[in-house]
Amino acid sequence: MSTPNDFNNAQAAAQFLLAQTPLRPKIGLVLGSGLGGFADELTTATRVPYTNIPFFPRSTALGHAGQMVIGNANRIPVAAMQGRVHLYEGYSAREVAFPMRVFDCMNIRAVILTNAAGGINPEYKQGALVVLSDHINLQGHNPLTGLNEERFGPRFPDMTQAYWKPYREATLAAAKKLGKTVYQGIYVALLGPNYETPAEIRFLRTIGADLVGMSTVPEVIAARHMGIKVLAISCVTNMAAGILDQVINHEEVLETGERVKGDFTALVRAVLPEIARDVEESPAPAG
Ligand code: HPA
Secondary structure, three states, X not given: OOOOOHHHHHHHHHHHHHOOOOOOOOEEEEEOOOOOHHHHOOEEXXXXXXXXXXOOOOOOOOOOOOXXXXXXXXXXXXXEEEOXXXXXXXXXXXXXXXXXXXXXXXXXXEEEEEEEEEEOOOOOOOOOEEEEEEEEEOOOOOOOOOOOOOOOOOOOOOOOOOOOHHHHHHHHHHHHHXXXXXXXXXXXXXXXXXXXOHHHHHHHHHOOOOEEEOOXXXXXXXXXXXXXXXXXXXXXXXXXXXXXXXXXXXXXXXXXXXXXXXXHHHHHHHHHHHHHHHHHHOOOOOO
């Protein structure tokens, strides 16, 4: 069996990125559909198109700019991905998770992953922000299959703390201070690219899912494999199929992302100092 040398490739990509900027971010962000605006506001920013980064996958989805922005958010250096790749684009789970490997090689110790999702929990409304508390992987793919790269992490990584509780609590506290309602929920990841059928949504509700989407889980699995702490926030861009008596379209997903941009950016900005403090206090990773 041959597996691509993700370790060497990720090192090469990380070195390339770090050579473009004097900043040394410890926090990585992935900005999903319609949520890329946060990276436009970074200061002293260096923007690197994915096409220039060695071995980096290129996004093809609408609403994904496809660049890494390394810059400061209120003096906190971050590396923010404007756009990601998805399994439904034909990439393998390892390719989808490769940016997390690059983050690890940049010595990034915490990630904030964001996405657009369909709301299954009837309490949610279009535009709601939801902090993920757990996930259910129904994608049928996993970035850790094949030979295990011990330099990244163990063969059988634990997933009981997939979404770091102190970060979730800090986010809910920040939301409260901002006077915004932010929920916590369980995200189920499907392969896509079609939106679900109403029968599928009824099934997903029965198994305990609050939200449904087509991303994030491969990145979370790879991040946890490497001991990177994860905060994930979904924007409910639409209620899932059959919850309301209306069809779902991608334009609506992008429009809702655009509408909550302000709330979303404020929430991320408010929680960043907490995460920055935590990563500064954490012991340096091995290797
Ligand atoms: N289903 C799956 N993925 C999504 C949805 C949805 O309803 N909305 C945004 N991403």
